[in-house]
Amino acid sequence: MLHSTWRGMFRRTALAAALGAVVTGLGVVAPVATSAAAAAGTLQQVTTFGSNPGNLAMYEYAPSGLAAGAPLVVALHGCTQSASDYHAHSGWQKFADQWGFAVVYPQTSSANNSLSCFSWFDSAKDTRGKGEAASVKQMVDTAVAQYGSDRTRVFVTGLSAGGGMTADLLADYPDVFAGGAVDSGLPAQCATTQTAASGCQYSAQNLTPKQWGDKVRNSYPGYTGPWPRVAIWQGSSDTTVAPVNGTELRDQWTDVWGIGQTASSTRTLTGGTTESVYDDSTGKAAVALFSVSGMAHGLAVNPGSGADQCGTTGTYYLNYICSSYHTAKFWGLDGSGGGGTGSLPAPSGLTVTGTTGTGASLSWNAVSGAASYNVYRGGSKVGSATSTAYTDTGLSAGTAYSYTVAAVDSSGAVGASSAAVTATTTGSAPACYTANNYQQVQAGRAHQSGGYTYANGSGQNMGLYNVAITHTLKETSTGYFVIADSGC
Numbered sequence: 411m412l413h414s415t416w417r418g419m420f421r422r423t424a425l426a427a428a429l430g431a432v433v434t435g436l437g438v439v440a441p442v443a444t445s446a447a448a449a450a451g452t453l454q455q456v457t458t459f460g461s462n463p464g465n466l467a468m469y470e471y472a473p474s475g476l477a478a479g480a481p482l483v484v485a486l487h488g489c490t491q492s493a494s495d496y497h498a499h500s501g502w503q504k505f506a507d508q509w510g511f512a513v514v515y516p517q518t519s520s521a522n523n524s525l526s527c528f529s530w531f532d533s534a535k536d537t538r539g540k541g542e543a544a545s546v547k548q549m550v551d552t553a554v555a556q557y558g559s560d561r562t563r564v565f566v567t568g569l570s571a572g573g574g575m576t577a578d579l580l581a582d583y584p585d586v587f588a589g590g591a592v593d594s595g596l597p598a599q600c601a602t603t604q605t606a607a608s609g610c611q612y613s614a615q616n617l618t619p620k621q622w623g624d625k626v627r628n629s630y631p632g633y634t635g636p637w638p639r640v641a642i643w644q645g646s647s648d649t650t651v652a653p654v655n656g657t658e659l660r661d662q663w664t665d666v667w668g669i670g671q672t673a674s675s676t677r678t679l680t681g682g683t684t685e686s687v688y689d690d691s692t693g694k695a696a697v698a699l700f701s702v703s704g705m706a707h708g709l710a711v712n713p714g715s716g717a718d719q720c721g722t723t724g725t726y727y728l729n730y731i732c733s734s735y736h737t738a739k740f741w742g743l744d745g746s747g748g749g750g751t752g753s754l755p756a757p758s759g760l761t762v763t764g765t766t767g768t769g770a771s772l773s774w775n776a777v778s779g780a781a782s783y784n785v786y787r788g789g790s791k792v793g794s795a796t797s798t799a800y801t802d803t804g805l806s807a808g809t810a811y812s813y814t815v816a817a818v819d820s821s822g823a824v825g826a827s828s829a830a831v832t833a834t835t836t837g838s839a840p841a842c843y844t845a846n847n848y849q850q851v852q853a854g855r856a857h858q859s860g861g862y863t864y865a866n867g868s869g870q871n872m873g874l875y876n877v878a879i880t881h882t883l884k885e886t887s888t889g890y891f892v893i894a895d896s897g898c
Contacts, residue, residue: 458869460548486572501720530574581629623665645705681731745814754825770833807837
């Protein structure tokens with residue numbers, strides 16, 4: 411699932427594609443078309459996001475009413491897959507809706523690689539400022555501007571070839587990504603040519619942790635900022651990406667963090683999964699290795715309605731455990747800040763009791779054994795309380811904010827986070843304009859090209875340039891407009 415020299419498991423797929431067959435479930439069908447009515451709550455394509463040197467397509471998903479300052483997740487599919495396929499199976503939509511963040515899905519194609527693999531093994535495409543890596547960075551910049559995302563909480567994850575590219579992106583752009591998750595993937599810069607890729611896939615490279623770490627450090631020489639927190643997922647029965655890659659990824663990123671290769675803690679999870687956590691000097695999880703016993707090559711999902719379940723099964727989507735849930739928790743997207751070790755349950759009954767132009771008041775039900783409560787706005791801790799009420803201040807008028815609360819025990823361990831609630835401050839909201847496409851262009855909020863209309867800033871396709879199609883545009887920042895038909 412990683413590069414075009416593969417045989418075996420992909421021979422039938424490649425043959426079917428060559429014969430013009432439609433291979434369902436693998437994304438060999440045409441990608442999702444840009445919809446003129448696309449809006450929040452749907453997967454949509456963004457047609458303009460920069461110079462795009464890597465020749466990628468950009469798709470995105472954001473829940474309705476997404477608050478400013480929310481996190482952003484970038485999710486890269488595997489070979490023979492597509493953005494829509496990954497969105498449908500991986501489970502990321504569930505947690506984007508539940509915890510309030512946007513997801514960007516880069517998509518490659520057979521024009522770049524015969525099996526639509528991301529080029530994790532090509533130094534002209536997977537290094538800082540070049541090719542596919544640069545295109546993904548441009549997607550991040552576009553989405554951050556569009557949604558007002560928190561630049562300190564941008565994360566990247568990927569499966570197989572997408573996992574290899576994820577590792578490269580974390581090494582290339584540690585100043586962009588706060589964390590990553592490599593699912594059935596490979597260490598950063600394991601191969602720099604396609605001919606070397608097979609060796610990385612199938613066998614150990616026999617490098618020391620320092621040698622692995624140097625591959626990351628050399629990807630952005632002189633960088634002195636914080637390193638991303640990295641989750642690693644690997645099946646023990648994977649014959650496409652040998653399980654040793656999980657160990658090598660562990661060695662690479664623990665060395666980058668300057669910590670040892672002995673786990674700080676280990677626990678057993680569902681689906682035959684063993685989680686080994688490696689803490690930084692402050693005691694917070696920096697690296698986590700999730701080894702899934704018996705799992706072959708693919709992304710671990712676990713369909714169901716449980717809080718820790720997600721996704722749907724399919725080719726390379728394997729029913730073991732919801733990896734997206736545990737990855738999101740590891741990053742702190744649930745509002746815990748990541749690395750929480752407490753056993754206290756999530757507070758129930760979180761409610762917005764009042765808002766002003768600059769503040770929001772909250773209340774919730776008490777948790778037995780709680781010494782205090784942490785309050786999170788958009789996933790970042792903004793305060794704490796010993797009672798079951800809190801008022802957040804210093805907010806902007808007419809703006810939606812997402813809140814969660816977690817109980818803290820007497821030892822300082824943070825428990826599970828509550829479900830999120832949204833508080834909208836009073837006062838003037840961002841400006842919204844409803845008009846037909848012709849009027850939007852004449853007013854300077856959109857432009858037309860090739861007979862179609864595109865929103866200024868976001869570049870979202872609004873449909874034909876005429877008076878028969880009407881949209882609502884929201885100005886999220888000066889001169890930057892997004893389609894807001896579902897509500898502004």
